Amino acid sequence: MTAAPLFELLHQELKIVNIGVPSFSETLTAVNAxxxxxxxxxxxxxxxxxxxxxxxxxxxxxxxxxxxERAVAKILAARPVVVDVxxxxxxxxxxNDRILLHAGxxxxxxxxxxxxxxxxxxxxxxxxxxxxxxxxxxxxxxxAVKLEPNHHHSAVGPMAGLTSPSxxxxxxxxxxxxxxxxxxxxxxxxxxxxxxxxxxEVLERLAWMRDVLGPALGAAIRHxxxxxxxxxxxxxxxxxxxxxxxxxxxxxxxxxxxFSALVEVVPVQQLTEVADFLGRNDHFFLNLSMAAxxxxxxxxxxxxxxxxxxxxxxxxxxxxxxxxxTGDQWFTAPxxxxxxxxxxxxxxxxxxPDLGDSCITETMGIGGFAMAAAPAIVQFVxxxxxxxxxxxxxxxxxxxxxxxxxxxxALDFAGTPTGIxxxxxxxxxxxxxxxxxxxxxxxxxxxxxxGISRAPMECFIKALKALDERLAASAR
Amino acid sequence: MTAAPLFELLHQELKIVNIGVPSFSETLTAVNAxxxxxxxxxxxxxxxxxxxxxxxxxxxxxxxxxxxERAVAKILAARPVVVDVxxxxxxxxxxNDRILLHAGxxxxxxxxxxxxxxxxxxxxxxxxxxxxxxxxxxxxxxxAVKLEPNHHHSAVGPMAGLTSPSxxxxxxxxxxxxxxxxxxxxxxxxxxxxxxxxxxEVLERLAWMRDVLGPALGAAIRHxxxxxxxxxxxxxxxxxxxxxxxxxxxxxxxxxxxFSALVEVVPVQQLTEVADFLGRNDHFFLNLSMAAxxxxxxxxxxxxxxxxxxxxxxxxxxxxxxxxxTGDQWFTAPxxxxxxxxxxxxxxxxxxPDLGDSCITETMGIGGFAMAAAPAIVQFVxxxxxxxxxxxxxxxxxxxxxxxxxxxxALDFAGTPTGIxxxxxxxxxxxxxxxxxxxxxxxxxxxxxxGISRAPMECFIKALKALDERLAASAR
Numbered sequence: 001m002t003a004a005p006l007f008e009l010l011h012q013e014l015k016i017v018n019i020g021v022p023s024f025s026e027t028l029t030a031v032n033a034x035x036x037x038x039x040x041x042x043x044x045x046x047x048x049x050x051x052x053x054x055x056x057x058x059x060x061x062x063x064x065x066x067x068x069e070r071a072v073a074k075i076l077a078a079r080p081v082v083v084d085v086x087x088x089x090x091x092x093x094x095x096n097d098r099i100l101l102h103a104g105x106x107x108x109x110x111x112x113x114x115x116x117x118x119x120x121x122x123x124x125x126x127x128x129x130x131x132x133x134x135x136x137x138x139x140x141x142x143x144a145v146k147l148e149p150n151h152h153h154s155a156v157g158p159m160a161g162l163t164s165p166s167x168x169x170x171x172x173x174x175x176x177x178x179x180x181x182x183x184x185x186x187x188x189x190x191x192x193x194x195x196x197x198x199x200x201e202v203l204e205r206l207a208w209m210r211d212v213l214g215p216a217l218g219a220a221i222r223h224x225x226x227x228x229x230x231x232x233x234x235x236x237x238x239x240x241x242x243x244x245x246x247x248x249x250x251x252x253x254x255x256x257x258x259f260s261a262l263v264e265v266v267p268v269q270q271l272t273e274v275a276d277f278l279g280r281n282d283h284f285f286l287n288l289s290m291a292a293x294x295x296x297x298x299x300x301x302x303x304x305x306x307x308x309x310x311x312x313x314x315x316x317x318x319x320x321x322x323x324x325x326t327g328d329q330w331f332t333a334p335x336x337x338x339x340x341x342x343x344x345x346x347x348x349x350x351x352x353p354d355l356g357d358s359c360i361t362e363t364m365g366i367g368g369f370a371m372a373a374a375p376a377i378v379q380f381v382x383x384x385x386x387x388x389x390x391x392x393x394x395x396x397x398x399x400x401x402x403x404x405x406x407x408x409x410a411l412d413f414a415g416t417p418t419g420i421x422x423x424x425x426x427x428x429x430x431x432x433x434x435x436x437x438x439x440x441x442x443x444x445x446x447x448x449x450x451g452i453s454r455a456p457m458e459c460f461i462k463a464l465k466a467l468d469e470r471l472a473a474s475a476r
Numbered sequence: 477m478t479a480a481p482l483f484e485l486l487h488q489e490l491k492i493v494n495i496g497v498p499s500f501s502e503t504l505t506a507v508n509a510x511x512x513x514x515x516x517x518x519x520x521x522x523x524x525x526x527x528x529x530x531x532x533x534x535x536x537x538x539x540x541x542x543x544x545e546r547a548v549a550k551i552l553a554a555r556p557v558v559v560d561v562x563x564x565x566x567x568x569x570x571x572n573d574r575i576l577l578h579a580g581x582x583x584x585x586x587x588x589x590x591x592x593x594x595x596x597x598x599x600x601x602x603x604x605x606x607x608x609x610x611x612x613x614x615x616x617x618x619x620a621v622k623l624e625p626n627h628h629h630s631a632v633g634p635m636a637g638l639t640s641p642s643x644x645x646x647x648x649x650x651x652x653x654x655x656x657x658x659x660x661x662x663x664x665x666x667x668x669x670x671x672x673x674x675x676x677e678v679l680e681r682l683a684w685m686r687d688v689l690g691p692a693l694g695a696a697i698r699h700x701x702x703x704x705x706x707x708x709x710x711x712x713x714x715x716x717x718x719x720x721x722x723x724x725x726x727x728x729x730x731x732x733x734x735f736s737a738l739v740e741v742v743p744v745q746q747l748t749e750v751a752d753f754l755g756r757n758d759h760f761f762l763n764l765s766m767a768a769x770x771x772x773x774x775x776x777x778x779x780x781x782x783x784x785x786x787x788x789x790x791x792x793x794x795x796x797x798x799x800x801x802t803g804d805q806w807f808t809a810p811x812x813x814x815x816x817x818x819x820x821x822x823x824x825x826x827x828x829p830d831l832g833d834s835c836i837t838e839t840m841g842i843g844g845f846a847m848a849a850a851p852a853i854v855q856f857v858x859x860x861x862x863x864x865x866x867x868x869x870x871x872x873x874x875x876x877x878x879x880x881x882x883x884x885x886a887l888d889f890a891g892t893p894t895g896i897x898x899x900x901x902x903x904x905x906x907x908x909x910x911x912x913x914x915x916x917x918x919x920x921x922x923x924x925x926x927g928i929s930r931a932p933m934e935c936f937i938k939a940l941k942a943l944d945e946r947l948a949a950s951a952r
Contacts (some may be wrong), residue, residue: 252728
């Protein structure tokens with residue numbers, strides 16, 4: 001039966017339209033009463049204060065629209081290129097001191113979750129500021145080591161996200177806007193600092209990364225005159241990565257792009273170690289993807305009146321977001337629990353809450369927002385290929401633009417949804433989706449699963465309130 | 477409106493069922509007459525002789541079923557591993573003479589198409605059997621150089637498929653059945669022998685591949701103790717390749733798998749050249765994919781009574797297939813014209829007919845059969861992501877099994893359709909789909925486009941007739 005006669009039949013019989021509550025529709029269906037059900041829900045989930053904020057912001061609709069257009073233009077125009085690898089202390093602003101950077105919004109030592117504490121202890125020993133775990137704990141608790149968010153230093157880091165002064169960091173430059181972002185290098189899986197492990201093997205690996213891997217990659221990257229990370233991401237998205245939880249293609253493309261240069265500039269015995277390390281770590285590209293997203297989103301910061309989200313980040317205690325129009329202010333809520341599939345032997349009780357700066361990828365519109373590019377991910381986090389398409393389509397409802405550079409094959413090369421508008425998030429009640437790994441709540445155990453989390457609505461409501469107050473103040 | 481009331485309405489109104497010819501249904505639709513249209517077509521497209529062959533074969537249904545089961549089991553059980561790279565003359569059976577191997581079924585010098593002639597000339601000069609194009613042509617025409625199909629020597633080659641004694645070939649072993657297959661190495665794009673080019677730059681590259689690339693890759697492959705090509709294909713299929721026309725992921729995975737070994741065993745100045753070559757050729761994995769398919773399908777040869785297709789190959793003049801149950805006999809038809817998208821400046825008049833052994837990939841159930849894994853391909857050959865899914869689904873109608881090792885993400889990890897049954901091809905009228913590059917009809921120009929071709933029905937009808945006669949003879 002084709003559409004035309006069906007329409008005729010429908011047209012003759014149609015008597016009932018049900019709006020909103022689906023249970024009425026279900027009853028009609030049960031008694032075979034022809035009807036049409038229209039999906040509808042109240043704005044802001046019916047939260048009266050949030051609705052009032054949305055209404056108040058409507059008074060500045062023109063300012064918001066223009067500001068958001070500027071923010072989106074900055075995002076789309078960004079050209080992230082990795083240009084170097086250098087010790088953090090030499091390149092990251094404000095790293096020339098006893099300072100450690102961590103993931104997420106600010107958090108005190110007292111409130112830090114297990115994996116971040118473990119990583120802080122590891123980093124203190126790695127830097128030689130203490131010799132034992134106990135000494136390191138005492139030092140951290142004393143306040144003698146500054147603990148600040150990566151995001152306050154144009155940096156990002158996955159999971160605990162610890163960046164210490166002597167670590168080697170990728171330098172990613174936005175060759176459109178001229179700003180730079182920094183990220184440490186991915187350690188691989190198993191016992192690693194970013195999951196809070198700090199045993200001697202972890203610190204030895206970090207030392208090798210500082211002394212061998214970083215200088216080797218830096219030399220190769222300088223030798224090729226920098227690598228266009230946006231182009232690598234675009235290609236990886238056509239090869240089954242979403243560049244957050246899956247980086248097999250990105251890593252292979254990166255290694256192949258640098259292969260020839262590494263051979264030319266790295267001494268042969270170090271080259272073997274580097275080749276072996278890169279050959280075994282399918283996640284190595286993640287950190288570069290993150291820095292590319294960070295440098296892109298930083299270009300859209302501080303546009304007065306813009307409700308575009310410029311950062312989402314978690315410290316395992318709190319989830320925080322920032323808006324372009326509210327500068328460096330954080331809007332936080334408790335870190336959510338992750339809807340996860342656990343590795344054998346682990347369960348929800350073992351999981352630390354949502355953690356890491358890696359959702360800068362979703363902030364820029366890849367990761368969970370590009371799930372349609374990576375149906376293999378849904379096997380890992382639970383779901384099917386259709387779910388993967390739906391996550392990406394759903395995110396179109398809360399974003400202002402399409403990044404056509406990032407064409408998704410399964411969506412006929414439609415671009416990724418980018419430019420999260422906090423207004424749309426609150427209005428539609430659709431929370432940004434995040435693909436993520438799950439850390440064990442105790443330091444040092446490592447990854448225990450992977451899954452999907454959603455950015456808490458509370459952050460967006462708070463952020464809009466602040467934006468509204470700011471706009472009201474500047475209008476006075 | 478949900479299914480239940482719709483069903484009620486349909487049930488009340490349903491008066492007409494139309495079977496077969498769609499135009500009746502279209503008329504009913506035009507006048508809004510509710511009806512159901514059932515797709516149906518006569519077997520073998522109504523070809524009476526073919527229908528008779530199918531009916532005659534039905535008498536041996538039990539033998540066919542059992543034989544095809546055995547053939548499919550051999551295909552699914554295959555474990556292709558690349559174990560070495562060696563000069564063809566040292567490893568390919570019957571290559572210790574003035575012999576050149578070409579793609580497709582047998583063809584004489586007189587009937588060879590332009591690109592194959594160009595490649596024969598190039599190979600003769602490369603081997604030092606002649607110095608000029610004219611001398612080489614004369615030698616080829618004289619019959620003093622044997623010209624035989626790759627397939628007669630457990631080998632395959634893309635496009636012209638020229639394999640000469642001193643060329644380095646990958647040695648791929650089926651570690652289940654113990655058989656081996658051979659393939660030369662991919663030269664990259666542009667002016668290359670496989671498209672019939674034979675200028676000095678082409679022959680210089682071939683010499684470098686013989687003297688540097690082949691030995692380097694051979695040493696690395698031996699160093700790692702062989703590489704599981706089936707596993708590389710499985711991973712590449714999850715990364716947007718279909719391992720015939722798109723090999724970006726397979727190539728990157730291969731390079732990354734061998735990176736560490738190459739660094740250990742290859743002298744540093746050669747390593748730079750090798751890295752540079754592999755970095756620039758996204759199709760390098762194709763030839764390995766082909767040899768893996770060849771070694772897999774060869775294991776299913778010579779099963780008495782099996783109608784499973786063990787080879788499809790084209791020499792640019794003819795398209796040929798072989799069945800398991802009819803041994804090394806070829807069943808041919810004129811090489812079809814390719815439904816192609818042409819590169820700027822070229823059109824259908826420039827195209828050579830369908831050419832190359834590369835459709836051994838489709839014979840094994842990847843390439844066009846795995847199009848759902850590589851929606852990016854449809855951009856290149858015309859079409860959308862939905863078409864990609866449909867090609868794979870369509871091929872399920874003519875295949876006997878699903879290769880679960882090759883799970884396709886976009887089909888929720890359903891395996892690739894494998895084990896083409898010539899009976900099903902003839903019965904359904906569905907011709908195997910092939911993704912392919914298009915060569916210029918003149919030697920030396922190179923690739924002018926890419927597109928989709930279909931294996932000619934005539935080959936399958938002829939093959940079934942021979943199988944039927946053979947079964948009838950053995951039953952007497």
